[in-house]
Amino acid sequence: MFYDAGMKSAGPGRLIRMRVKRLEKFITRLKRMPAVRNSHLCVGLDSDYTRIPDFIKKGRTVQDALFSFNRMIIEETWDLAVAYKINVSFYSLHGDAGLSALARTNRYVRERVPETPILADVKRSEIGSAVRMVAVELFDRLGFDGVMVTPWFGVDTLKDFLVDDTKGVVVYVHDSNPSAVEIQDLLLADGRRVYEVVAEKVAGEWNLNGNVFAEGGATYPEALRKIRRIVGDEMPLLVAGVGPQGGTLSALDGLFGNGGRRLLVNSSRGVIFAGVAENDADYRRSVRSAAQTLRERLLAMAGGIGK
Numbered sequence: 001m002f003y004d005a006g007m008k009s010a011g012p013g014r015l016i017r018m019r020v021k022r023l024e025k026f027i028t029r030l031k032r033m034p035a036v037r038n039s040h041l042c043v044g045l046d047s048d049y050t051r052i053p054d055f056i057k058k059g060r061t062v063q064d065a066l067f068s069f070n071r072m073i074i075e076e077t078w079d080l081a082v083a084y085k086i087n088v089s090f091y092s093l094h095g096d097a098g099l100s101a102l103a104r105t106n107r108y109v110r111e112r113v114p115e116t117p118i119l120a121d122v123k124r125s126e127i128g129s130a131v132r133m134v135a136v137e138l139f140d141r142l143g144f145d146g147v148m149v150t151p152w153f154g155v156d157t158l159k160d161f162l163v164d165d166t167k168g169v170v171v172y173v174h175d176s177n178p179s180a181v182e183i184q185d186l187l188l189a190d191g192r193r194v195y196e197v198v199a200e201k202v203a204g205e206w207n208l209n210g211n212v213f214a215e216g217g218a219t220y221p222e223a224l225r226k227i228r229r230i231v232g233d234e235m236p237l238l239v240a241g242v243g244p245q246g247g248t249l250s251a252l253d254g255l256f257g258n259g260g261r262r263l264l265v266n267s268s269r270g271v272i273f274a275g276v277a278e279n280d281a282d283y284r285r286s287v288r289s290a291a292q293t294l295r296e297r298l299l300a301m302a303g304g305i306g307k
Contacts, residue, residue, distance in 0.1 A: 026145060026168035026211045030117055030236055033082035034261040034305050040298040041291060042238065043081040044121070044268025045070050045105065046090050055278050062094050066101035071108055072280070073272050076288040078113045080295050085238075085266050087121040088142075099142070106143035119170060119238075120144040125153050131160035139167055146170060148215065151198045155206050162209045169212045171202045173227050176217025176241030185223070195223055199230040215240065218247025218265075224255065233257040236264060242294075243270035249297055260302035267294055 034040055047069055049062060056072070057065045074084070086105070091098035106118055120138045124147065138144045146168030149157050161169045174184050174195040184195040202214045214231050216224045218241040228237060237255065241247035242265055256263045271294070275286035299305070 041295045042083045042264045042266040044085045046087040046268040063097040063101045067104045070105040083117045085119040117145040119146040125150045125157045127156045173214045174223040176219040203231040217241040218251040221251035228255045238264045256302040
């Protein structure tokens, strides 16, 4: 079965995007969402099949179980989430069944909450014509609004994504994993760290079309603060690593940007696997409660969201 989130054929070897109307700029949508949702919460749909509760998996195929679980999470978080971030590896692991579930999930988000951006957490760095292939895969076939890339190949990784300003590009500036410092914190001859140079490029020469923003890890508070200083208060900043990875909310103090509206804080396991109940109603309540609690704590830190 061919997975597809919004493409139609226009003859052999040719695909065209299905759009009802000209979409607005990605960055405009993203910046508006914290005020729309009164939230900073980005929900990560990293749906590990082995952790999906049995009451969902029972009697369902892998594809149907993954989609049913994601639909439940979206139903309980849509009004709290400023974006959804999805690690594609949790789906590609299952081959076509997993990717079909992913495409169905993205279609469901578009149908239910079309204003909410969906980010592809793929850590993909390609060059040359391969970048265009990735764009077709992620944007057209799987239905994502933004792609998360590593900066190792420089601007060649980004430039084919910059053409369409209705799509976003998130650059991993400083990751949350323990060994990130091995490369990202290397000290250069001029006194800067590698991640600081990347942040400068994200804020400047790489942001050619205004659709690029930065990602940093809450597990490295000092680096996160430096990233915010470099990219400024207007650029959105996506933060990972809060919760099970060891990052604390205190690392976010003072980083919310203009009007308290320029920080997106991702939570995956802390929300989607908050439930331990083996029935639908109780599991939903646990997910909803975890999402609401994190949202309220972030709002308190931000001092509210300016209009």
